[in-house]
Amino acid sequence: MSETKLTGDTFELYCDVVGNPTPEIQWWYAEINRADSFKQLWDGARKRRVSINTAYGVNRVSVLGITRLTLEDSGTYECRASNDPKRNDLRQNPATTWIRAQATISVLQSEWSMSCST
Template identity: 30%
Template sequence: MELLYFAIGLLFISNGAPANAQIDTDEGEPYLVYYDINRNLTLNCSMLSADTTLSYVWKKNDVSLEQVTELKGRYKLEEGGAVFTLTARANEEDYGNYTCALGADDRSWQVHGRPVVRLPDNTNVVEGQKIKLQCKVVGKPYPQVSWYYNASEEVNVSEPLVEGSRGGRVHLEASEQGVDGAALVLDAAARGDAGLYWCRAGAASDHTQLRVKDMYAALWPFLGICAEVFVLCAIILVYEKRRTKPELDDSDTDNHDQ
């Protein structure tokens, strides 16, 4: 009988728990919230309090919202100050630690920009030259950047590109944005380096198609032009010689008659 009551109790608890309830893994830890760049950002801090004289106090990185320069004129507090909403589109600098307090109760969020990465569609390099691929990352704080290589779109196996890979010719540097590892340098590009180069940051990724041209590719058109000029000059020379010879013959005949 006790086992029956225990089973009924478990069934009641499992059915009574709301499906969309938010569960904190660590009590007191801030919620991790991701927002999309150029989209809206809303934080809800609704808390019940018997004291109606209390007001919500919002801060970003321990600074009152009214004193945060990048937020001036870009946000509003609704529902009695319980809901924070950006009236302008969110940008990279809107990331940070947000806190809300009502009396002794408080709530906090770690707000991160959802990362987006960009690479050019195609990249060309001449065999033997150095190439530097810049992975542009949008979304702060910047996540760790990793690189991968595929020989072609049909090949599903990716080769991780780390410092010193590909015979020591791969080097990872900080990009122009200052993101560590977001710039991949490939020394002395070889024909076998052609393929897809992937840049990944968090769940975001993008790729560029690297084409390695023959080091003599620019020489062949020049040689072709030289050959055309040589043939043209030879044709002109032969034509002039043939045209000059009859004139000389006519001149000799005229002198003999005289």
């Protein structure tokens, strides 16, 4: 779900997928108005503010968390899931082997941080 947060806040996004074999999950990010420039996120990115926790079982659940939000964290976050054995083959078109779900996070300047900086 898309959300609006304040600077300094935390958010979590959940991705729950089912498939046989169990799908791989990846998290990606694109800046606002830059949907053509997705970059993959990893655990510990953005000065250790990004955490990615994945649980395995009959289905796979992955949670993306980002702490101490900044204005630069605004954008589109995408969960990609695939169990296609050729999903990472660079000769294949990845659009045909990944299922995608997106949420937009808008980060606004908090009043508290504005009053502290003046």
